[in-house]
Amino acid sequence: MxxxxxxxxxxxxxxxxxxxxxxxxxxxxxxxxxxxxxxxxxxxxxxxxxxxxxxxxxxxxxxxxxxxxxxxxxxxxxxxxxxxxxxxxxxxxxxxxxxxxxxxxxxxxxxESFDKAAHMDALFNDPRVRQDLEREDDEDEG
Known part of the structure; x- marks a missing residue:
């Protein structure tokens, strides 16, 4: 059963x-x-x-x-x-x-999780994304 x-x-x-x-x-x-x-x-x-x-x-x-x-x-x-x-x-x-x-x-x-992690890391290190992330951090503090 x-x-x-x-x-x-x-x-x-x-x-x-x-x-x-x-x-x-x-x-x-x-x-x-x-x-x-x-x-x-x-x-x-x-x-x-x-x-x-x-x-x-x-x-x-x-x-x-x-x-x-x-x-x-x-x-x-x-x-x-x-x-x-x-x-x-x-x-x-x-x-x-x-x-x-x-x-x-x-x-x-x-x-493929290693490849996906490397891709995510590359995205977070992109200058445009980093600029957006830093802008959000500044807004959260203020």
Missing amino acids: KRHHDNAKGGPAAGPSQRQLRAGELIRHALVEVLREEELHDDDLRGVSVTVTEVRMSPDLKHATCFVEPLGGGHAPEVVDALNRHARFLRGSLGRHIDMKFTPDLRFRHD
Whole structure:
């Protein structure tokens, strides 16, 4: 029987469950170890350090979407494609590092939050925007 969780407003619960969050962090930490220990023979991954920023688990914990960022941010599409090519091998290695009933299927995606943060930073440093922000600060003080 399927359980439905409702939020305070009577609608379906928003966001991942506590179980999904815990499993995601467990997978993220173990995946970092696997990527550090295993040598993947792929030209797109040679000499590349990869940061695993987040792992989102499906409700049944059988699928994991892993958000990654290559150090320096360069060649992200190639790195993500290479990791997806080696996902089955990484899943096998991951199974030896975690204690879960099922080792989830892995899907890798580029974490674009770094790019968005850099874009926002560039916007805030634009002289016209900075002038508007300083004008608002002066109005708030007066």
